[in-house]
Amino acid sequence: MTLPAPRFAPGLRLVAEGLAMRRGHRHLFAGLDLALASGGVLRLAGPNGSGKTTLIRLLAGFLKPEAGTIRWEGMPAEAEPALLIHYHGHREGLREALTPRENLAFAAALLGGEPGRIAPALATLGALPLADLPVHVLSAGQRRRVALARLLVAPRPVWLLDEPLAALDQAGQALIGALLAAHRAAGGLAVVATHQPIAVEAAILDLGARGAALSGEREA
Amino acid sequence: MSGSHAGFILAAYGATALILAAMIGASLLGWRSARRRLAALEAGRGPAGPRAPDLRAP
Amino acid sequence: MTTLRAIMIRELRLARRIGAGAGLGLVFFLILIALVPFAVGPDQKLIGRIAPAILWIAALLATLLGLDRLLQADEDEGVTDQLLLAGTPLPLILLVKALAHWLATGLPLAIAAPMLGLMLAIEPAAMLPLTLSLLVGTPTLTLIGLIGAALTVSLRRGGLLLAILVLPLTIPTLIFGVTIVREAAAGRAVATPLMLLGGVTLLMVVIGPVAAAAALRLARN
């Protein structure tokens, strides 16, 4: 049961310029630029509430920025950004009444994966024994692994991961590093929001520091 | 038995037989499926399927 | 196409697993109908006259009942985000979800209506038109409800608000639906109201999912 590694088009680039976003009356960030090309991994650092989740959801296209633009360069012809993106958030996107196998079969149909990749993906995440148990009996860590298996079931070049290490033990966290390394090697790119270090070499964008500097400027 | 009366009796006993059959059938099916799932889980094979080697993506 | 089929399979599987949803609409329909004679009295003639209205209002409220479950569970467990990343346009996905919901609520109501019509002393001539009107009309209730559910998905206790948003929009369907049954009971032709009812439904097949998709995208932040 091997998992054939995906190959992604190398020319893909994410370019964001002058992004600004507010939550209520508080400025989360403004004038934020970032660029990430195939093979790149960017870690968003910063305390809770510094806008990591909001930025990830902006890049995923779920939210519209108040100012600034998000561009995807080098995209295959007819594709649109949403088809390139895997989003992994706090809520795992798994229905509790279904089993991991059923949830991933649905994800495969929804996001263009192959059912054949479900078992090897679960095995890679060390969750194959859980395949046919209802998700509501699984622990938080086990659900996290099943949700992460979705990344492997439907190969997509862009991974937007929001706190993927939450609820994972040491072995799990090392596994995330390995998956990100493999993804990068296959020519994919990833933005990972986490306040713990990840076991892969990545550029760092510290929203915490930016936010302090930002509010500092306005008051000065 | 006069014609119309027989019709009503047949309808009443038919409906009763149908509902009783449904109750008995549902109970039996429920028991059979529970027994099968229980046997699978207890045999350790479990619906989780055979254990597979943990393969890292290359 | 496979995505839509996978969505339908998942919806039906979920409806079977989470038992509360499936038969609930029908039980609510039955209870509403059983209540009327206690208020009105066991007088067959009077009940027979108001039966069409009772049946349709009961169908409307029964459909409303299951609506908040339509999108809420997916939203709470983060599945909606994944739907936005799917290859298939969101309105189509929502149309399939509405169809699955209709199969669990609208269809059983239409099938059970004649038997319950017996309890309300409805004219035998109006039995078939009653079922027909419900078959054609209840999809609209679900589709309008879909919009209401999408608008209130991020609210904690959206159920009541959903009813208030949806009910006024269902008035045309109610008028045409009841007219069909009353005309049939009086032995007159039902073609015109039936056409109008079908027209409204077809209109909502387009407007419902598109508006609901927009509302769901809005509810992302």
Place this chain on the structure above:
Amino acid sequence: MDLAPPPAPPAPAAWMRLANPAVFNALADRLLLPLAVLTLAAFAFGLHGAFFASPADYQQGETVRIMYIHVPAAWLAMFAYAGMAVSALGTLVFRHPLADVAQKAAAPLGAGFTLICLLTGAIWGRPMWGTWWEWDARLTSVLILFLVYLGIMALWRAIDEPGRAARAVAILTLVGAANLPIIKFSVDWWYTLHQPAAVFRIDGPTIHPSMLVPLLVMGLAFLLLHLVLMLLRMKTELALRRIERLQIVAAERGGAG
């Protein structure tokens, strides 16, 4: 300080020993077959009596034979509910796990018997009333009992955690039990209010002795069938709970913490 060993705990009352599923399953397995045979015998004897060994009614003619299933179904509808109410007490007061299981097993059966009572009542009344449904006081009360059963079954399916579901349903069942007499009275009062003229009542003249024996035997047959299905459904319910526990164990054993 008295070092004498504590007195051996008194042998647990029979009821408590049944709490252990293994004990119950063993007992159920022993009882199921004989009870099933008895049920078949009772039905055979009862139906024979109902159709061949009892007279037609001078007024209704043959349709009175519907009584032999309508009345036992009404008895069982109430017997099942009474059983559920007792189990509800067992769940809330004694926290007896078997009471939870008995409650859940009985609900659909009770609903089934009530539905039989409703349909046979409507069919039986058809020749007299001229309509398939008449809001007769007795039949309407049975309808309400049916709705209460549906509510109980819906509540069972709505709460997935077995322990919590059993306690919630127990409360609903006891509230229902308290309300059913009130409902019965108010429906009778409602019916007589609108229908001063004495309409032909469904239970007809006092039951002729030769009809009584088949009726009682049919009642026994329904009761035996109820007991057989109860045992079967309780075994199923115990198995389902064990499956849930094994799934949790399998999840823990599955590692990947």
